[in-house]
Amino acid sequence: MQAFDTHEVRNTVAPFENVNLYAADPALQEALLREGAADAAASLHALGAELGRAETLDLARLANLYPPTLHNFDRQGQRIDEVEFHPSWHGLMALLIGHGTHSSPWQGGPGAQVARAARYLLFGQLENGSQCPVTMTYASVPALKQAPRIAARWLPKILSNDYDPRLLPIEQKRGAIIGMGMTEKQGGSDVRANTTRAEPVLPSEARALFGEEGEDVFRIVGHKWFFSAPQSDAHLILAQTDTEGSAGLSCFFLPRYLPNGERNAIRVQRLKDKVGNRSNASSEVEFTGAYGWLIGKQGRGIPTILEMGSHTRLDCVLGSAGAMRAALTHALHHARRRVAFGRPLAEQPLMQNVLADLALESEAATVFAMRLARCFDEISDPLQAMLARVLTPAGKYWICKRGPGFGAEAMEVIGGSGYVEESPLARLYRELPVNSIWEGSGNVMCLDLLRALSKSPEAREALAAELALAGNGDTFFVAYRSTLMADLTQQQPDEFTARVLAERVVLAVQAALLLRHAPGYVSAAFMASRLKREPGGAYGRLPPGVDCAAILARALVE
Ligand SMILES: Cc1cc2nc3c(=O)[nH]c(=O)nc-3n(C[C@H](O)[C@H](O)[C@H](O)COP(=O)(O)OP(=O)(O)OC[C@H]3O[C@@H](n4cnc5c(N)ncnc54)[C@H](O)[C@@H]3O)c2cc1C
DSSP states (O other): OOTTOOOOOOSOOOOSOSOOTTTTOHHHHHHHHHTTOGGGHHHHHHHHHHHHSHHHHHHHHHHHHSOOEEEEEOTTSOEEEEEEOOHHHHHHHHHHHHTTTTTGGGGOOTTHHHHHHHHHHHHTTTOSTTHHHHHHHHHHHHHHTTSHHHHHHHHHHHTOSOOOOOOOOGGGOSOOOEEEEOOBTTBSSOGGGOOOEEEEOOHHHHHHHHGGGOSSEEEEEEEEEEEEOTTSSEEEEEEEEOOTTOOEEEEEEEESBOTTSOBOOEEEEEEOOOSSOTTSOEEEEEEEEEEEEEESSTTOHHHHHHHHHHHHHHHHHHHHHHHHHHHHHHHHHHHHHOEETTEEGGGSHHHHHHHHHHHHHHHHHHHHHHHHHHHHHTTTSHHHHHHHHHHHHHHHHHHHHHHHHHHHHHHHHHGGGGSSTTSHHHHHHHHTTHHHHSSSOHHHHHHHHHHHHHHOHHHHHHHHHHHHTTOSSOHHHHHHHHHHHHHHHHSOOOGGGHHHHHHHHHHHHHHHHHHHHSOHHHHHHHIIIIISSOOOSSSOOOOTTOOHHHHHHHHOOO
């Protein structure tokens, strides 16, 4: 050391990068195989390596450091409403779209939803803002199939794995992305409060304007308070119609370019300055006589767009499971290397308790999310459809709700260096609350679960059948399951306690899956900490006797 050198840099930890995110995660690999997508294992292995590379991980940093910019006008003062992105954003989108994360389940094949879920979960460990437009595009497909003419023209572009960000009429594009607009200033959860109105265009006028495409055309006036990915080629939106006999909300397809080559009247007012999800453009818009094409029946807009909602909610569960997994891997990688008081943090009992608790939460989220994805593969089976009806809102509530606390705890494992912008934990921490807010906020999900359970005995039966698969070997689980099912059958739906109910449903399903499929040291610790005692607010409350070393060795294979 030179005389004036102040210090030697040591006992700091190199970033978690150049790892195979898939190979590092035994719980995800096992879930992929058992939920019916074994054929995708090799491609996921390759994707895990690609996403874990330092250069790929850096795209996430850059896309959030240089968020999108809105240009309302060009140099000549013409209205353009275009969003400019950093090249890293396009790199992320090209990866997501190139791997069919928006399209593969609609192109068939056994286990396609499960394989796509595993890919989405891996992408969730890379960058979350770019997952938003990809999710909306994926989820738009079932709704669009209700409008055969639009589907014939648009689906080949939507299902293309060629990312094409150019703002052009659809005929000139290699691929297209789709957004959705429901939320207005006066109501997001309660979309019936929407004031945006749609008036039918006379058939003769519509045909004169749009030729063969001049069917079911409406003119739309109003606004949307949240309208993510305004750069999308089209959006599905809700607007009020008032045609005799079918008043109410209807669903419309709003392309950015009209079939006659003109731009649609969608004015992007500004981009939101968000807590997280900063790489993604979320806007406020006004429709000043935009043209929209009716999707589904008039007055049936909510069920039409809810078909989209069930898929976006699945992605919220997958996205939170992915972001929690990312937080865990950064924390564990750090704790294995950082020495305090003479030993690596990961070898110190109290830190082991915290890390193992986080690892259990992450594995439980992963197995739940992958099981839910299989319901979507088997949605034509009424039992699986019913199970999805129950587990989607319950999982969207509980797993997304666990995210922010998880992110904070993982940040604390890294200490002060976790709480700076250079740390990926800062981005993850800001990212984690959003899955709980959009696509139906926590309370709304719990109320939806109550609706599902109280409306149909089949919903309870589907849950009972899933829980029964865990058998009768664990007496504590059997008792927990019996009490839950008895409460579901005997108690009146109670809004006041709906969060507790959703939590119990998810914990029971997670425990059942872990009992069936995870090593005994994982399921025993999960049961001891989540079912036998109140979870409490903090991590690191595992009871004595838990095999933390085994849990941590499984949690991250480095
Ligand atoms: C980053 C971001 C991007 C978004 N992008 C889009 C988009 O692209 N398209 C789009 O349509 N929307 C989008 N949203 C909007 C989002 O879906 C809404 O914010 C969300 O649905 C909640 O609606 P709200 O904000 O109007 O809140 P409110 O509806 O006012 O709800 C506020 C709170 O009250 C609770 N609540 C509501 N009703 C009840 C009840 N009956 N009992 C108990 N509690 C209740 C809710 O759970 C919530 O916690 C986006 C939001 C964010 C944060």
